[in-house]
Amino acid sequence: MQAVILAAGLGSRLGLNRTGYPKGLLRVAGRELLLRHLLLLSRYGVTEFVLVVNPRSRSHFEVFLARHPGYRVTLVENPYPERGNGYSLWCARSAVKGPFVLTMSDHLYEEKFVARAISGRGLILDREGRYVEPTEATKVKLQDGRVREIGKDLTEFDGFDTGFFILTPEVFETAEKVVAGREEVTLSEIVKEAALPVTEVSGLYWTDVDTPEDLRRAERELVSASVKGAGDGWVSRYLNRRLSTALSPYLCGRLSPNQATTLSFFLGLLSALVAWFNTALGGFLYQVHSVLDGVDGEIARATLQQSRFGGLLDSVLDRYVDFIFLSVLLLKVRPEGLGLLVALLALLGTVMVSYVTERFKGAYGREAYGTFPVLHYFPGKRDERIFLTFIFCLFGWLETLFPVLALLTQGKVLFTLAVFWKGRRWLEP
Amino acid sequence: MQAVILAAGLGSRLGLNRTGYPKGLLRVAGRELLLRHLLLLSRYGVTEFVLVVNPRSRSHFEVFLARHPGYRVTLVENPYPERGNGYSLWCARSAVKGPFVLTMSDHLYEEKFVARAISGRGLILDREGRYVEPTEATKVKLQDGRVREIGKDLTEFDGFDTGFFILTPEVFETAEKVVAGREEVTLSEIVKEAALPVTEVSGLYWTDVDTPEDLRRAERELVSASVKGAGDGWVSRYLNRRLSTALSPYLCGRLSPNQATTLSFFLGLLSALVAWFNTALGGFLYQVHSVLDGVDGEIARATLQQSRFGGLLDSVLDRYVDFIFLSVLLLKVRPEGLGLLVALLALLGTVMVSYVTERFKGAYGREAYGTFPVLHYFPGKRDERIFLTFIFCLFGWLETLFPVLALLTQGKVLFTLAVFWKGRRWLEP
Numbered sequence: 001m002q003a004v005i006l007a008a009g010l011g012s013r014l015g016l017n018r019t020g021y022p023k024g025l026l027r028v029a030g031r032e033l034l035l036r037h038l039l040l041l042s043r044y045g046v047t048e049f050v051l052v053v054n055p056r057s058r059s060h061f062e063v064f065l066a067r068h069p070g071y072r073v074t075l076v077e078n079p080y081p082e083r084g085n086g087y088s089l090w091c092a093r094s095a096v097k098g099p100f101v102l103t104m105s106d107h108l109y110e111e112k113f114v115a116r117a118i119s120g121r122g123l124i125l126d127r128e129g130r131y132v133e134p135t136e137a138t139k140v141k142l143q144d145g146r147v148r149e150i151g152k153d154l155t156e157f158d159g160f161d162t163g164f165f166i167l168t169p170e171v172f173e174t175a176e177k178v179v180a181g182r183e184e185v186t187l188s189e190i191v192k193e194a195a196l197p198v199t200e201v202s203g204l205y206w207t208d209v210d211t212p213e214d215l216r217r218a219e220r221e222l223v224s225a226s227v228k229g230a231g232d233g234w235v236s237r238y239l240n241r242r243l244s245t246a247l248s249p250y251l252c253g254r255l256s257p258n259q260a261t262t263l264s265f266f267l268g269l270l271s272a273l274v275a276w277f278n279t280a281l282g283g284f285l286y287q288v289h290s291v292l293d294g295v296d297g298e299i300a301r302a303t304l305q306q307s308r309f310g311g312l313l314d315s316v317l318d319r320y321v322d323f324i325f326l327s328v329l330l331l332k333v334r335p336e337g338l339g340l341l342v343a344l345l346a347l348l349g350t351v352m353v354s355y356v357t358e359r360f361k362g363a364y365g366r367e368a369y370g371t372f373p374v375l376h377y378f379p380g381k382r383d384e385r386i387f388l389t390f391i392f393c394l395f396g397w398l399e400t401l402f403p404v405l406a407l408l409t410q411g412k413v414l415f416t417l418a419v420f421w422k423g424r425r426w427l428e429p
Numbered sequence: 430m431q432a433v434i435l436a437a438g439l440g441s442r443l444g445l446n447r448t449g450y451p452k453g454l455l456r457v458a459g460r461e462l463l464l465r466h467l468l469l470l471s472r473y474g475v476t477e478f479v480l481v482v483n484p485r486s487r488s489h490f491e492v493f494l495a496r497h498p499g500y501r502v503t504l505v506e507n508p509y510p511e512r513g514n515g516y517s518l519w520c521a522r523s524a525v526k527g528p529f530v531l532t533m534s535d536h537l538y539e540e541k542f543v544a545r546a547i548s549g550r551g552l553i554l555d556r557e558g559r560y561v562e563p564t565e566a567t568k569v570k571l572q573d574g575r576v577r578e579i580g581k582d583l584t585e586f587d588g589f590d591t592g593f594f595i596l597t598p599e600v601f602e603t604a605e606k607v608v609a610g611r612e613e614v615t616l617s618e619i620v621k622e623a624a625l626p627v628t629e630v631s632g633l634y635w636t637d638v639d640t641p642e643d644l645r646r647a648e649r650e651l652v653s654a655s656v657k658g659a660g661d662g663w664v665s666r667y668l669n670r671r672l673s674t675a676l677s678p679y680l681c682g683r684l685s686p687n688q689a690t691t692l693s694f695f696l697g698l699l700s701a702l703v704a705w706f707n708t709a710l711g712g713f714l715y716q717v718h719s720v721l722d723g724v725d726g727e728i729a730r731a732t733l734q735q736s737r738f739g740g741l742l743d744s745v746l747d748r749y750v751d752f753i754f755l756s757v758l759l760l761k762v763r764p765e766g767l768g769l770l771v772a773l774l775a776l777l778g779t780v781m782v783s784y785v786t787e788r789f790k791g792a793y794g795r796e797a798y799g800t801f802p803v804l805h806y807f808p809g810k811r812d813e814r815i816f817l818t819f820i821f822c823l824f825g826w827l828e829t830l831f832p833v834l835a836l837l838t839q840g841k842v843l844f845t846l847a848v849f850w851k852g853r854r855w856l857e858p
Contacts, residue, residue, distance in 0.1 A: 417745065428738070
């Protein structure tokens with residue numbers, strides 16, 4: 001499949017006008033908007049790109065493409081960019097061979113949006129517009145599932161134009177008529193004239209970037225939209241994620257996900273070391289580590305750098321940090337006999353809570369929490385355990401911590417196994 | 430797809446002749462031969478069975494089928510079973526509607542055999558005959574990829590007839606001619622007359638059961654063929670499996686896999702308890718537990734009762750046994766300071782060796798050892814750790830055990846992560 005990306009606009013509201021620097025090459029979350037398009041569209045089957053550019057910005061794109069030689073991109077100039085983005089589409093006609101994706105270089109989509117939109121048809125419509133500024137957005141009015149009216153000033157409308165289209169070359173026949181008739185041609189005019197069919201993709205993150213404020217806002221929203229959630233406990237939802245999603249936008253592009261993982265790991269080790277000398281301070285650093293533990297995944301997803309290895313490394317290092325932190329507390333408390341056994345069960349439990357769900361995923365190839373949402377109701381996820389440990393450290397209740405953790409974690413393991421047991425027949429092939 | 434199973438033979442060599450009890454209902458590894466056919470063929474797309482029986486055994490089959498109502502089976506009588514198994518095939522003609530599997534009720538196949546044979550064509554040929562008694566087996570001589578000669582007495586031959594065929598209804602036209610010409614008709618005569626094409630499936634386990642010795646031998650071989658191997662270390666290969674595969678045939682049908690898992694778990698717990706009073710004896714029981722730990726999987730695979738939940742439960746319980754056994758040793762040794770930290774790292778290591786490979790499977794959906802065979806070279810698998818622990822317990826070297834285990838297991842975790850890291854680019858999609 002091909003994709004046509006319109007990039008001939010000059011970004012006057014972003015103050016790029018005079019330099020000829022194109023909007024598509026602005027960085028959001030450490031990556032050029034255009035690179036996001038190339039990355040995401042490639043992941044979903046686009047193998048060839050047609051980039052319609054302004055002659056004044058051509059050299060900027062050439063520099064960019066030389067740095068990313070893995071993509072097959074044809075540059076097409078729009079000699080009259082002032083004639084509008086409809087004219088830009090028209091310029092791409094001879095480079096297009098079959099059905100194609102059409103999108104805008106200054107638009108930004110989360111991965112799930114592209115995954116769903118790519119199998120659609122016509123204009124991709126967002127009925128909810130959850131992330132949309134209604135006064136700025138282009139609205140669409142439908143009739144019989146096709147575009148009837150489109151524009152920024154519609155008062156009655158069915159949804160928002162996401163700037164993402166799945167088209168066939170027939171659209172150029174309509175474009176030819178529209179272009180022949182007037183000087184300035186917006187894409188909307190062609191879309192309306194062609195009465196494009198519509199596919200709904202609602203509730204997912206997309207935006208366009210017009211002003212410097214848009215850029216900053218997009219970074220924040222991209223990080224928020226990237227929170228996975230499935231593995232998050234209560235503490236994470238109401239405390240950790242609020243802090244980490246405020247921090248991550250500043251780190252996107254400055255820190256790689258694996259660097260964030262490593263930093264967080266060393267902070268965890270440091271917290272264990274500090275706990276040896278000062279339990280309360282160590283516990284506090286442990287909780288800070290817990291907040292930072294979310295950053296690597298947020299950065300990875302926001303900058304499209306997720307890797308399975310990164311997730312694996314993060315999990316393994318988390319098990320080490322937990323075990324080592326609790327080991328230091330155990331060395332301080334020096335329980336004897338039964339007390340030691342209970343403490344050891346608490347240590348084992350912190351690893352096993354994760355082991356059982358990971359083993360489940362290995363066996364069945366699906367997420368345990370996604371398959372059995374009831375698992376959420378039993379507390380004992382990592383964020384919750386760490387917060388509990390932090391509180392107990394703060395008050396110096398170390399002797400009580402181990403029995404509580406042992407009960408919590410071993411209870412969660414038992415509960416999880418019972419849920420798997422109940423669901424086993426349903427799951428076997 | 431349909432399957433025709435010939436079950437009209439009377440098993441005279443098994444002494445079943447007088448009672449009319451059919452060979453297909455003999456139990457091997459706790460399951461009737463016929464039930465194995467129904468189970469395995471269903472797994473690979475057969476939805477309808479045609480069972481050709483001797484009028485004298487019909488009632489036995491009816492009792493059996495009433496106990497297994499989940500299968501669609503048509504009983505067809507061969508009124509003249511003495512006319513041979515070729516005549517039995519002929520009797521099935523009106524019940525067959527399209528391409529079908531043909532096999533014998535007294536034959537036995539491991540699952541992989543069926544998985545491969547089912548997509549073949551004509552006679553399934555075993556060129557190697559690894560498990561075959563050459564004097565007893567039916568041999569096949571080919572010409573241009575088709576059967577030219579077939580019989581027990583061929584001196585020159587290309588492989589063995591496995592008693593498994595993928596046929597089309599055209600075979601009945603040949604059968605009609607052969608049946609019309611003579612009184613006794615073997616299947617081999619029809620196969621030769623039809624000059625069936627041949628598909629090779631070699632090196633996998635299959636056998637037929639003629640004598641009581643065959644029955645016992647089949648149980649042993651089925652268990653041996655069921656050893657997975659991928660997770661086995663040196664101790665398992667050269668000691669544990671030799672013992673467990675000698676034991677498992679007696680337990681098949683008497684003990685369910687989950688019962689075997691539970692028994693082995695309690696023996697593990699018992700070994701930890703005993704170790705508190707007598708380290709050497711506890712260590713010995715721990716090693717016995719390690720041998721029995723293989724039995725559940727062997728029973729499960731030999732009796733076609735594998736379940737993902739069973740595998741999961743087995744893994745989780747293994748982690749508990751290891752951690753608890755070592756905890757008891759730790760309570761006995763009562764190391765202080767650094768010694769305690771090292772002991773704790775040994776405890777963590779025993780869990781993490783398994784955690785990293787399970788996490789890998791969860792992330793990539795493939796076996797770590799199968800993907801990176803180099804992982805086999807670093808010792809530290811469960812069977813090896815337990816044997817080492819047993820030896821150290823025997824000699825009372827408990828203080829030395831923890832540093833050795835800590836180095837071994839943490840080294841293995843690091844090595845495994847390094848292997849994953851090196852292969853990460855190759856694995857990402």
